[in-house]
Amino acid sequence: MIGFEYKYVKAIDIINNILLVPKDSVIEYSIITIIFIFFLVSLYYIIPFVNIWREHLQNEKEKKRKKFLLKQIILQKDMEAEIEKELNI
Incomplete structure (x- = not known):
């Protein structure tokens, strides 16, 4: 049984049939070429998806940092206002 069968049940059947192909055959090179092209594509x-995702995570981190800084500024202003009230009284 050299070559391919038309009905594959599992991935191991495909691998076994590829291994049955004689060395240096056109089918082997075409399979390797197709796999290589699929890998490149x-x-x-x-x-680009990884770069977009990394940029999205950086933007989210920056938003969280800005929110945290705004909360800190608001807390500091509230504390200063309370101190001013205490000093004026």
Whole structure:
């Protein structure tokens, strides 16, 4: 049984059939080429997605930091206002 069957049940069947292909065959090179092209195309889409996701996480971190700073400023102003009230009385 050299070559491919048309009905595959599991991924291991595909791998076993690929291993049955004789060395240096056109089918083997075409499979390797297709896998390589798929890998390159996936990188073409994955790398920009990772960069976009990293930038999104940085923006979220910056928003949280700004909210925290605003809370700190508000607390400080409230404390200063309370101190002024105590000193005036």
